[in-house]
Amino acid sequence: MKLANEDPRNSTRIHKGRGAASNLAGRFAVQVSARESDGWQSEEEPLERLLTEAIEEKAKTIISSNRSPDLPFSQSVNPYRGCEHGCIYCYARPAHAYMDLSPGLDFESRIFFKPNAPELLELALRKSGYRCTPIAMGTNTDPYQPLEKEKCITRELLEVMQRFNQPVTIVTKSQLILRDLPILAEMAQDRLAQVAISVTTLDNDLKRKLEPRTAGPSARLRTIEHLSRAGIPTAVMAAPMIPALNDCELEAILKAAKVAGAEYAAYILLRLPHEVAPLFRQWLSTHYPERAAHVMSLVQQSRGGRDYRSDFAQRQSGTGVFAQLLRQRFRVAVNKLGLNLRELKLDCTRFHTPAQAGEQQSLF
Incomplete structure (x- = not known):
């Protein structure tokens, strides 16, 4: 087991453009150590710039199954592990501990990419036992994080899905999704695509601290506008709502997204x-x-006295007075703005397996 020590990222000083304040050891680390000042050095050394490392991963499978009753999808695809966006609250951070890496700065600076993901997806969709249900992207890490601009794995996955008429839902914070607007617009015409843009705050200063390498609030609203104009069913994710930090913006976020x-x-x-x-x-x-x-007092009041409870019945919305008030505020705002008036169901009946090169086409 590699020690979670002697790493400049273990400092609790802020690295510019990063979310986490340290390289906190993962929960599976056997030994942990930290640097301590001996009093001889009066001034702190300047922090080295923390560069992003892209690590190739040869995946064996690409479709993940989900049976959680509180999630609206049964299968998902994640072309990346880790996320350079650096959102401090990201619930996917603990996954890096399984690779003997820190859920802190490692998560946002050591990014694994899966170049064989499109190939694996096509193989999975061609299996005789495959049953079509919408594939969710962006459920773990953002499929349009900065590395996607270079690797184009998400783009290639969408091209595979389009050929198979495989429905897809996407959640992202990035305006890079507009690069794939033509593909998504064509799929949306056949009820094969839906996009949700996450808008956590309309405050640029809070955004820079909370989600340092993401698009700004105005850019995300413009992205909603472009997607909607292209005929793509578009949602806003006001998430996460953080007590006494951004929860006061809930109604403003929903209104701005509706206008967009x-x-x-x-x-x-x-x-x-x-x-x-x-x-x-x-x-x-x-x-x-x-x-x-x-903030933490309100969090614990909403989580049964703990920092977090993972019960399916309450992990998304919490319990207690604050959580109940937030639910009521959301319901009132949605009704007032005319959001969620109709249910969107993607069309799984169009799914088909396209012929491969050299394969004889059916006459019927």
Whole structure:
């Protein structure tokens, strides 16, 4: 087991453009150590620039199955592990611990990409036992994070899905999705595509601290506008709602998204599983020390006295007075704005297996 020590990223000083304040050891680390000052050095050394490392991963499978009753999809595809966006609250951070890496700065600077993902997807869709249901993308890490501009794996996955008439749903914070607007617009005409844009805040200063390498609020609203104008069913994800930090913006986010063209909306209460809780506490004490205790008090009031509870019945929206009020506010705002008026069902009946090169076409 590699030690989670002697790494400049273990410092709790902020790296420019990064979300986590440290390289907190994962929960499976056997030994952990940290640097301590001996008092001889009066000034701190300047932090080295933390570069992103792209690591190739040869995946064996690409479609992940889901049986969680609180999630609206049964299968998903994730072309990347880790996410350079650096959102401090990201519930996918703990997954890096399985690779003996930190859910902290490692998660946002050591990104695994799967170049064989499109090939694996085509093989999976061609299996005789495959049963078509919508494939969700963006359920773990953002499929349009910065590395996608170079690798184009998400683009190639969409091209495979389009050939098979495989329905897809996408959640992203990135305006890079507009690169694939022609593909998504064509699929949407056949009820094969839906997109949700995550808008956490309309405050640029908070965005820079909370989600350092993501598109700004105005860029995300413009993305909603472009997607909607292209005929793509578009939703806004007001997520996560963080007590005493951005929850006051819920109605404003929903209204701005509606004006931009969103037809659907959802929200999620802040989730702090495993290592995300101490990382978020570090972040709070660094950026908002005066309200850190209040934020965590409201979080715990909404999670049965803990930082987090994973029960399917309440992990998305929480329990208690604050969580109940947030649900009521969301319901009132959605009704007032005319969001979620109709249910969108993607069409799985169009799925077909295209002929391969040299394969004889059926006459019927």
